[in-house]
Amino acid sequence: xxxxxxxxxxxxxxxxxWPYRNRPKITWxxxxxxxxxxxxxxxxxxxxxxxxxxxxxxxxxSPAVAGYSIRDYGxxxxxxxxxxxxxKYGIRGSISLSTALCTHHPxxxxxxxxxxxxxxxxxxxxxxxxxxxxxxxxxxxILESIETIERYAGKKPAGYLAPALSHSEVTLDLFxxxxxxxxxxxxxxxxxxxxTVRGGQRFISxxxxxxxxxxIAYVVNKIEPRRYGQMIKDSFDRLYAEGATSGxxxxxxxxxxxxxxxxRMRAFEEALEYITGHSDVWATTGRKIADYxxxxxxxxxxxxxxxxxKR
Amino acid sequence: MTTSPHPPLDxxxxxxxxxxxxMDHSRYEWSMLTDRKPVIxxxxxxxxxxxxxxxxxxxxxxxxxxxKLPGNMTMPYPDLRHFTLRDYGxxxxxxxxxxxxxKHGVTPTIAMNTCLVERxxxxxxxxxARHDEIIGHSWSxxxxxxxxxxxxxxxxxxxxxxxxxxxxxxxxVNGWLSPGKSESANTPDLLKANGVDYFCDWVNxxxxxxxxxxxxxxxxxxxxxxxxxxxxxMDNFHSEQSWAEQxxxxxxxxxxESQTQGGRILSVSLHPWVMGQPHRIKHVEAVLQYIMSKPDxxxxxxxxxxxxxxxxxxxxxxxxxTSIGG
Numbered sequence: 001x002x003x004x005x006x007x008x009x010x011x012x013x014x015x016x017x018w019p020y021r022n023r024p025k026i027t028w029x030x031x032x033x034x035x036x037x038x039x040x041x042x043x044x045x046x047x048x049x050x051x052x053x054x055x056x057x058x059x060x061x062s063p064a065v066a067g068y069s070i071r072d073y074g075x076x077x078x079x080x081x082x083x084x085x086x087x088k089y090g091i092r093g094s095i096s097l098s099t100a101l102c103t104h105h106p107x108x109x110x111x112x113x114x115x116x117x118x119x120x121x122x123x124x125x126x127x128x129x130x131x132x133x134x135x136x137x138x139x140x141x142i143l144e145s146i147e148t149i150e151r152y153a154g155k156k157p158a159g160y161l162a163p164a165l166s167h168s169e170v171t172l173d174l175f176x177x178x179x180x181x182x183x184x185x186x187x188x189x190x191x192x193x194x195x196t197v198r199g200g201q202r203f204i205s206x207x208x209x210x211x212x213x214x215x216i217a218y219v220v221n222k223i224e225p226r227r228y229g230q231m232i233k234d235s236f237d238r239l240y241a242e243g244a245t246s247g248x249x250x251x252x253x254x255x256x257x258x259x260x261x262x263x264r265m266r267a268f269e270e271a272l273e274y275i276t277g278h279s280d281v282w283a284t285t286g287r288k289i290a291d292y293x294x295x296x297x298x299x300x301x302x303x304x305x306x307x308x309x310k311r
Numbered sequence: 312m313t314t315s316p317h318p319p320l321d322x323x324x325x326x327x328x329x330x331x332x333x334m335d336h337s338r339y340e341w342s343m344l345t346d347r348k349p350v351i352x353x354x355x356x357x358x359x360x361x362x363x364x365x366x367x368x369x370x371x372x373x374x375x376x377x378x379k380l381p382g383n384m385t386m387p388y389p390d391l392r393h394f395t396l397r398d399y400g401x402x403x404x405x406x407x408x409x410x411x412x413x414k415h416g417v418t419p420t421i422a423m424n425t426c427l428v429e430r431x432x433x434x435x436x437x438x439x440a441r442h443d444e445i446i447g448h449s450w451s452x453x454x455x456x457x458x459x460x461x462x463x464x465x466x467x468x469x470x471x472x473x474x475x476x477x478x479x480x481x482x483x484v485n486g487w488l489s490p491g492k493s494e495s496a497n498t499p500d501l502l503k504a505n506g507v508d509y510f511c512d513w514v515n516x517x518x519x520x521x522x523x524x525x526x527x528x529x530x531x532x533x534x535x536x537x538x539x540x541x542x543x544x545m546d547n548f549h550s551e552q553s554w555a556e557q558x559x560x561x562x563x564x565x566x567x568e569s570q571t572q573g574g575r576i577l578s579v580s581l582h583p584w585v586m587g588q589p590h591r592i593k594h595v596e597a598v599l600q601y602i603m604s605k606p607d608x609x610x611x612x613x614x615x616x617x618x619x620x621x622x623x624x625x626x627x628x629x630x631x632x633t634s635i636g637g
Contacts, residue, residue, distance in 0.1 A: 003314050046329065047336050053318040060378055061458030065494050065512055066536065072515035080345045081568075100330050107343060128324065132317035137325060169313045222547040225557055261537050262517070262568075262577070263561035 014172060014195045015188065015205070016305050024300040026191060026247035028292070032282035033243030034236075035289045036275060038091050039184070039208060039253045040082055041161075041215075042108060043098040043126040045071045054131035055166065071257050075101075078256025079108055083115065085269055089276045094285040096122040096161045096184070096253070099148035109152050118285040119153040120184070121145040121175075123163025130166040139174050146178055158287040159184055159206065176201040182290035184208035190239060190248050192293040194302050202294055206286050207249040211235075214252075214259040214268075229267030236275050243280075249289060250275075338499070339522045339531070347518070348627040349573020352619055356609035357569035358562070359616045360602055361578045363511070363534055364408055365448060365488065366423045366438070368430065369397040373453040380455050380491035382541070382584075397452075397584045401427065401434055404587015409441065411592065415599040420613040422448040422488040422511075425472040428479040439480055444612035446486030447473050447507065460495045469501045486613050488512065492536065500524040509617045517565075517575060519620045530617055535561075539580040544591070551586075555594040559601050566607060574623075576616060577602070 028035050047068050049057050058064030086093055095112055097119050102109050112119065123130075124145055130138055142160070149157045160175040161184040172183050176197040183195060186205045195203045210216050212232055217223040223231070232252060239248040252271075254260075259268050276283060329335035352359050371394045373383045382397065384390035412419050421443050428435045438445065449456065450472045456465060477484045485508040489498060492512040499522055502510055509530035513522070514537070521528040536542050538561055543554045558579055565575040579598070586595050602608055611619070 002316055008314055008316060044335075047334075048329075050321065050324050050326075052320065052324070060493065063458060063494060063496050066492055066514070069513040069515040070536070073517075076342065076515055077344045077517050080343060100327065103330050104333060104335070105341060106332070107346075124327065132315065132320045133324075134319070135313060137320070141325065168315060222549070224547075224549045224553040225560065226553070258537075261535070261561075262564040263538050263557035265564045266560040 009169060012186075014186065014197070015193055016196075016309055018193065018305050018308065020190070023191070023246055024297065024304050025245070026293075026297050028247045028282040030282070032280045033247055034240050034280070035247065035249045035282045035284055036091075036236075037094055037249070037251050037284055037286055037289065038086060039096050039251055039286065040079065040093045041096040041122060041253065041255045042079060042101055042112070043071065043074070043096075043122065043255070044101045044104055046125055046127040049125065049127035052129045052131055055129050055164075057127040074255060074257030074260070075105055075108065078260035079111070081260040081265065082254065082256050083111060085265070085272065087115070089272045089283075091272070091276070091283050092117055092285050094118040094120060094159070094287070096120055097149065098122055098124065098126050098163065099145040099152075100125050102148055102152040106152070113153060118158075118287050119149045119155070120157040120159035120161065120286060121149060121180075122161045124148075126164050129164055130162055130168050130171060133168060135168075135170055135174070138168055138171065139178070142174055143178055146180075158182060158290055161185060161208065170198070172203070173198045176203040181294060182206045182286060184253075184286065190242075190250075191246070192249060192289060192297070194298060194305065202298060204290055204293060204298065206289050206293075207251055208253055209251045212250075212252050213254075214264075215255045218258045218264070225264040225267040228264070229271045232268075232271035233274050236271075236278075240278060240281070251286075337523065339520060342520065344517060345572065348623075350518070350620060350623040352574045352609045352611075352616075354609070357574050357607045358566050358605070358609065359574060359576045359619070360417070360608050360610045361532075361534070361576055361613055361616055362412065362417055362419045362599075362610070363488070363578065363580045363613065364405070364419050364421050365580065365582050366401060366405060366421055366427060366434070367397065367448070367452050367490075367582065367584070368401070368424045368427050369394060369452045375453065376455075377457040377459045378455045378493065380452055380493065381546070382452060400582060400584025400587050401431060404583030404585075404592075405434070406437075407587045407592045408581065408583055408595070409437070411596045411599055414596070415603045416610065417599050417603060418610045418612050418615075419443055420486070421445045423476065424448050424451045424490070425476045426451045428476060435479060444486070444614050445476065445480050445482050445484060446488055446511070446613060447476055447484055448488050449490050452490050455491060455493050456489050456495050456498045457493045458495055460497075462495075462497050462501075465495055465497055466501050466504075469498075469505050473505050473507070485509065486511065486532070486617070488534065492534075499529055500526060503527060503529045509613065511613065519617055530621070532613055532617055533576060534578045534580055534613075536580070538578070540586045541580075541582050544585055551591045551594040555598050558598045562602050562605065566605060569607070
């Protein structure tokens, strides 16, 4: 029986309100004020995925030529373009991986390994949604994705971004229980924040970004390419300035079927050139940010949140 | 205990029968662009420019089955506003295009709804007189090829569209662009069976590649949707100026890539009812002028580009055989 809205949670319950001002100061390694990371989504979308009653993967009857083929463009054409660009600007990618891609396109995985990129889990396929999964089904899916990454990349993932941003009430709890340390699923802050999970693990959110996510910018918000480049620069300017007070995080999540199209590469490259042209920028990966925060600021943040919560 | 408003899933939701090396279907092989042999276009050019002009008819009384394609009527019948604005392209915009193309020495490819060759013989004459390559574009913008379509109906639609187009134009017509780039699972097979050598619906590559059908391979030609005038200006609401910048940025990027990775294709898809408007045509002119000012550009029709690509494949295979034999 479908529950009424009143029977569902009114908020996620993963964090307490914590004002941006007067937090314990964060300083990133070597005195950097901004931790910068790029998160290429390396995804596999199925041409004929099974039905999920809560969400249709493709808007039209099968075969979904338009939707499927442009996403395949990312794998055939796009990733290599972005790899070349990130190499040029000395950035290690943190890839959000549909782990089935390890089987479909191991060549791409090998190229990421050669570049010592970080792998984090983005589920198995981006056409299999969490909606409607039982807890044990979701745990099995997440566990399988973790094990696949360990097998192909040599190391368990530290981070998770739910496939197609589809969640259950326990997604973050399950990932923390399976050994993860950070989530990219929450957009509530410009700094890492402690995340409450039911098992009480030390678990955090590392800012990803919805607004600077190329697919959100290009497909949902229909932003012009050069404006997207300007948005990235403007976002950087503000977070860099504020980082002098306390370290901030900036992420550019990408999808190479969008950002690596020929008419969009110039704007993206200019933005990367601009950002990496600044000193005191820590160009790093999601895991490095999470590790550093957990080791140096997590406890102070927890204490600050607790003290401010009391008033 | 968690609560979910979503229906439970079937057990097969966590089965992955198509998880295998390569694609999750058998229509084409998995291949990264950077792994392929570099292609050089005729006369040592590195960037082929393919300007596709879609000449379309949107009926006033669309059936909209199996799907309604973008650009069709949206207002209650009779939707004079959208009918006439689309028709504007065939009466006015197309002639502005012809002038702009000729001024800058651009060879276009014309994708034409077959119903237009009967409806507008004067337009047909104008197109024929130019000797531009004409490719199939189904019967009208209300004959969508899409999943759920009866195969016999689609077979007849494709055959009729090609027969009439070939008969009236006296051209071989061996290229095809499905309206809205929409297909049924049978479309590629039916196209190949009807003598079509290349089609332009799949946007997963920047270069041609072989696509399997029941009757042998058909070539998939890369006609970008992301850079298409209608998509950029009408769907994404970008300015005309921005569209022009996007094409120019793509031209620069592909030219640079072609210097190190071999020949590339810049595909520019235009609609007379969109870019043929008085306030937009100057941006088409600016784009064509910019592209044609580049010495490494080869302006050619889709069929010429496809043929040159096939020749390059045969050459590289011969080289391979020679080196193995030697």
